Amino acid sequence: MIQPTQKSTAPDGNSRENEMAAPTMPNAKDGAGKDRFAELLRQNNIPLTLQRLAIAQVLFARPVHLTAEQVLQRAQHIVPEISRATGYNTLKLFKEKGLVRELVIDPARIVYDSNTSHHYHIYDADTGEMTDIPAGDLKVVGSANLPSDVELEEVDIIIRVHSKDH
Ligand SMILES: [Zn+2]
Secondary structure, three states, X not given: OOOOOOOOOOOOHHHHHHHHOOXXXXXXXXHHHHHHHHHHHHHOOOOOOHHHHHHHHHHHOOOOEEEHHHHHHHHHHHXXXXXXXXXXXXXXXXHXXXXXXXXXXXXXXXXXXXXXXXXXXXXXXXXXXXXXXXXXXXXXXXXXXXXXXXXXXXXXXXXXXXXXXX
């Protein structure tokens, strides 16, 4: 898994990146945070680019549940020229590396969860909001009869709620 391509840990994009940081980001420890995201990408053998760093910042500054569009829009506040293709490819890459989890709420709505620890969800159909439920709060009893040629990857639970007003 170790790739011999870690020689340029400080790509020349670094100084540019600071200039391009969105002035509205209220995070005072922005600099330290960016190092953290760069380190995360490096640890996962993901070559650093400004675009990937911006998307990492959107996803990993704090746990979030965001659609690909929301990730793209927020990342574009940091690096305006991120294309839709780059955004989607980066999300796919992060997913392959296990950095985010893809949650399919329905075929038209997929959100990316940057909390990859085992947990479940409450989905509010009125607001579209996802809330985490600690895995210990729910118990799955029994086991499914799986075909012999597969193994269990994970059990997803999404509890769907809506306001009592309707
Ligand atoms: Zn979650």
